[in-house]
Amino acid sequence: MGGKASLAVLGIVVALGLFVGISKMAGYDYVACIGMSWGGFRPVAETREHRFLGKVREDTARCRGDDKAVAFRSTPWVDWANYWATADGDSKSGEWLAFTGVLRHFLKDGFGIDGALMDLEYERIELIKFNLFDNDTFKDYVAGRDGVVGPAVKIWPEMRLPRDHPNYADLGVDDDGAQTCTGPLIRYRTLTGICNDLKNPAMGSTGQVFARNVPFEETFPRLGYGELIKNRHGDRIGLLQPDPQTISRKLFTRAQDDPTKCNQGRGLAGNSTDAACDYKKAPFFNVLAAFWIQFMNHDWFSHLNEGRNDLDKEPMNVGCPTPDLGCRPGDRMDRALFADESEPGTFEHNGKTRLLRARKTTQNFVTAWWDASQIYGYDERSRRRVGRDPENPARLSMVRVDGRTSAGDRFGYLPTFQRCRGDSADCYINPEWVGQEAVAFPDNWTIGLSFLHNLFVREHNAFVEAFQSQAAQTPNDDSGLRDPDNASKVIRYQDVSADELFQVARLVVAAEIAKIHTIEWTPQLLYDEPLHAAMNSNWYGLAKGHPLIEKALARVVDKLGKSEVGPKATSWYSVFASGPGIIGTGSAKKGWDLTNPDDVNGGVNHFGSPFNFPEEFITVYRLHALLPDLIEYRDLGGDPNVIAQKVPVVETFRGAATKEMRARGMANWGLSLGRQRLGKLALRNHPRFLQNLEMPIRLKGIGTETLDVAALDILRDRERGVPRFNEFRRQYGLKSLTSFDDFIDARLRRREGSLTDAEKNELADQRTLVKLLRQVYGTHKCNAKIITAAQVDDNGEPIDDCLGQPEGTQVDNIEDLDTVVGWLAETTRPHGFAISETQFQVFILNASRRLFSDRFFTSSFRPEFYSTFGLAWVNDNGPDGKVMETGEPNGHEQEVSPLKRILLRAIPELKGELETVINVFDPWARDRGDYYTLEWAPRPGAEADEAFARD
Numbered sequence: 001m002g003g004k005a006s007l008a009v010l011g012i013v014v015a016l017g018l019f020v021g022i023s024k025m026a027g028y029d030y031v032a033c034i035g036m037s038w039g040g041f042r043p044v045a046e047t048r049e050h051r052f053l054g055k056v057r058e059d060t061a062r063c064r065g066d067d068k069a070v071a072f073r074s075t076p077w078v079d080w081a082n083y084w085a086t087a088d089g090d091s092k093s094g095e096w097l098a099f100t101g102v103l104r105h106f107l108k109d110g111f112g113i114d115g116a117l118m119d120l121e122y123e124r125i126e127l128i129k130f131n132l133f134d135n136d137t138f139k140d141y142v143a144g145r146d147g148v149v150g151p152a153v154k155i156w157p158e159m160r161l162p163r164d165h166p167n168y169a170d171l172g173v174d175d176d177g178a179q180t181c182t183g184p185l186i187r188y189r190t191l192t193g194i195c196n197d198l199k200n201p202a203m204g205s206t207g208q209v210f211a212r213n214v215p216f217e218e219t220f221p222r223l224g225y226g227e228l229i230k231n232r233h234g235d236r237i238g239l240l241q242p243d244p245q246t247i248s249r250k251l252f253t254r255a256q257d258d259p260t261k262c263n264q265g266r267g268l269a270g271n272s273t274d275a276a277c278d279y280k281k282a283p284f285f286n287v288l289a290a291f292w293i294q295f296m297n298h299d300w301f302s303h304l305n306e307g308r309n310d311l312d313k314e315p316m317n318v319g320c321p322t323p324d325l326g327c328r329p330g331d332r333m334d335r336a337l338f339a340d341e342s343e344p345g346t347f348e349h350n351g352k353t354r355l356l357r358a359r360k361t362t363q364n365f366v367t368a369w370w371d372a373s374q375i376y377g378y379d380e381r382s383r384r385r386v387g388r389d390p391e392n393p394a395r396l397s398m399v400r401v402d403g404r405t406s407a408g409d410r411f412g413y414l415p416t417f418q419r420c421r422g423d424s425a426d427c428y429i430n431p432e433w434v435g436q437e438a439v440a441f442p443d444n445w446t447i448g449l450s451f452l453h454n455l456f457v458r459e460h461n462a463f464v465e466a467f468q469s470q471a472a473q474t475p476n477d478d479s480g481l482r483d484p485d486n487a488s489k490v491i492r493y494q495d496v497s498a499d500e501l502f503q504v505a506r507l508v509v510a511a512e513i514a515k516i517h518t519i520e521w522t523p524q525l526l527y528d529e530p531l532h533a534a535m536n537s538n539w540y541g542l543a544k545g546h547p548l549i550e551k552a553l554a555r556v557v558d559k560l561g562k563s564e565v566g567p568k569a570t571s572w573y574s575v576f577a578s579g580p581g582i583i584g585t586g587s588a589k590k591g592w593d594l595t596n597p598d599d600v601n602g603g604v605n606h607f608g609s610p611f612n613f614p615e616e617f618i619t620v621y622r623l624h625a626l627l628p629d630l631i632e633y634r635d636l637g638g639d640p641n642v643i644a645q646k647v648p649v650v651e652t653f654r655g656a657a658t659k660e661m662r663a664r665g666m667a668n669w670g671l672s673l674g675r676q677r678l679g680k681l682a683l684r685n686h687p688r689f690l691q692n693l694e695m696p697i698r699l700k701g702i703g704t705e706t707l708d709v710a711a712l713d714i715l716r717d718r719e720r721g722v723p724r725f726n727e728f729r730r731q732y733g734l735k736s737l738t739s740f741d742d743f744i745d746a747r748l749r750r751r752e753g754s755l756t757d758a759e760k761n762e763l764a765d766q767r768t769l770v771k772l773l774r775q776v777y778g779t780h781k782c783n784a785k786i787i788t789a790a791q792v793d794d795n796g797e798p799i800d801d802c803l804g805q806p807e808g809t810q811v812d813n814i815e816d817l818d819t820v821v822g823w824l825a826e827t828t829r830p831h832g833f834a835i836s837e838t839q840f841q842v843f844i845l846n847a848s849r850r851l852f853s854d855r856f857f858t859s860s861f862r863p864e865f866y867s868t869f870g871l872a873w874v875n876d877n878g879p880d881g882k883v884m885e886t887g888e889p890n891g892h893e894q895e896v897s898p899l900k901r902i903l904l905r906a907i908p909e910l911k912g913e914l915e916t917v918i919n920v921f922d923p924w925a926r927d928r929g930d931y932y933t934l935e936w937a938p939r940p941g942a943e944a945d946e947a948f949a950r951d
């Protein structure tokens, strides 16, 4: 060996020695990491039963989280939650090495966080690969079309508009009937959501059929089709079996220390503060966040047509058989609406017979796009409910309210529905909506919806005002807008008409809402570092601040998006899209041209399946447990630390919400909803008032005219054929459970000898709940019949109904568990998760698709549509450039959040209260402390707040 070579070898040995030495000193298990790296990347699964279940090899777990991560590999729950730095400060390694920049990825905490992100990306890739089932186009997805494999098909004849559609004549239609949207149809978000995709005009529009995320054969288990379903459930399940109201009363009812003080959620006379309705609280999420998601749901989906189910069929009996539980034997309810209940038909592929669609399909009565349709409308009737300011039609109607004189009140309040006169907005409503604020989606109106609708209408008008003021200053400047019918003509500020500005404002408001949801609401719902990174990457990309990497990855995404080679390109697309982010995909293409549909539309990716929400998505949004029974009302003009009244939520329902809003004003309601913690999504934590909701108008003459909404959540999922919990998990790529005992948090069980009092109570509560689950759902003697094709057990063997026990054992009927009950029972969750991992899995797929599929968030996220002024408003969270928070919350430089900026514009009187707020959905007086703490402790100045004294 020559001198140079010997030196090199010596150098390597010394470097290795140093690495090992440093690693040992740092307590680092480098062997595990080498083992992990040696194993290479896990291949994306070829078949569904071999997919990634969020469970990693032992050396991987050890490298990313040491003994703690290894210890919980045997549980059904995802492993990444136990990696380094994925929880609060205690989960950090405490390594004395402190690198920044790229090098931090080579430290324990970096391995933990990056490992979690990798696991999440694997989940997303395989969800896209295995979980898309569209009721209209499934055959093409499986068998391909015209030589293109299914997942690469981009245009579907089923997504064309019918000849009798009012906009048919406005389309470009070629000889073989293919349609292309042009001109005014592509300029803005259309009322009914048509032409978001230029080549698939009907996709996502009002009235389209909901999709599924599970094979059609596995839907409607209660109908008992197929061997696997029969083996899984025997004859144990049905529409009313086990009884939904019994489930509601035994498993959902909130325990009360003093039931008289709660009064079934109705509180005490005069909104007395002596009232008390106990509920399990999430310390890091506020009541405003609960109403936010109701506000979002109304934008995304509705099974109900104008607030009604199927009125043509006889209402069904939903009364409970055991009234001693407090439920009502006499309850009756209208039945779910279906779009198609005929026999679905089948097709053959690779020797297998497949259903063409689910046995029954349901319709989405609003647009599936994130287009703020709850504010602006989704069909002609709903549009007529929305008022435009006659004096300035770019604005939405607001009115002055007597006595409301604070700074933000200059923007006014929404007008209200009155009795019908001539052709007024009031003629397009249901009788139960009289007296409440006039909006496009008025059903189940609450004080929170009132707050958020008023807020975003104020924002709409604030944007219009700012744009018009800019136009007054620079009338001859190019606004950036272009008319697709005359693409080369510059549109100056002074040329922008009121109608054009109205539509631009809608685009801006919708994008602000999507941004708030993506980088503010969700990171607080899932309050830990991996999800902070993941959600920000959906919006900005992981490569934020590295423009060269961003550009290179954008090119890869563009190529993959156009690829027709199919599943492989589809798999990698989402990985590369996390680099530059989803927002703006395809919008920065060199030479982007408004007259070229392939540019305007080029950034979307539907992964071979037209976009709509799946039925299963609605299931995981049945979040009624978030609501408290009583709102802790505070007065901004008095002492915000004092709970001045306890206002029952049920007293702020429908028209009562509007009265309350006007009587007390936006600022006081903002303060109250912002400071109070919302309800934990857990068993025995549903609001009492929702179990006893009187609906005298909607249910006139039907049963008791009273509803148990919690029971109805279960019933509706059964009606619409959502698979039960364990199969649901298997189908979504999560490990199934083997008994109700799996719901007990193994992390508590493991430390049983050293638990705090609170933890002891928690464990005891979990054990009680397991007993109750067993009581309600029962057990059966198993006979080793195979129950699923979606997953195999740890030994690679088929899963049978004995779930790992010997044949003949009495096993839990865990297969029968309703999905909502199952995810509410999940006590083992990643840190800071206000939802369960099962719900989250559904979001990973569908929250990404909602952005990937929408050209207004991808290739049409451009000045030609939003205006230069509007695009900057969305990107900077308002006018006048970016505004930064001081300090580095959770270790990140952070912009003042988009919702905080809106609140400061629309309700400036909240300025003092919002001073320390980093995320508007974190309770406003909570000390955010260090690194993702969930502590319920007051920030300086709020020590006297009673909410901190109570528990």
Ligand code: HEM
Pocket (backbone or CB within 6 Å): 290, 291, 293, 294, 297, 301, 302, 303, 304, 309, 444, 446, 618, 621, 622, 623, 624, 626, 627, 649, 653, 693, 709, 712, 716
């Ligand atoms: C005072 C507050 C609320 C009341 C009175 C209420 C009431 C109701 C009622 C009566 C239904 C219709 C059931 C049916 O006929 O199928 C419903 C559905 C639903 N609610 Fe609520 N709700 C409230 C708040 C919320 C909140 C905060 C959420 C949060 C996400 C939520 C999510 C849902 C969902 C996802 C559905 C199913 C919608 C569909 O089938 O398309 N609700 N609610």
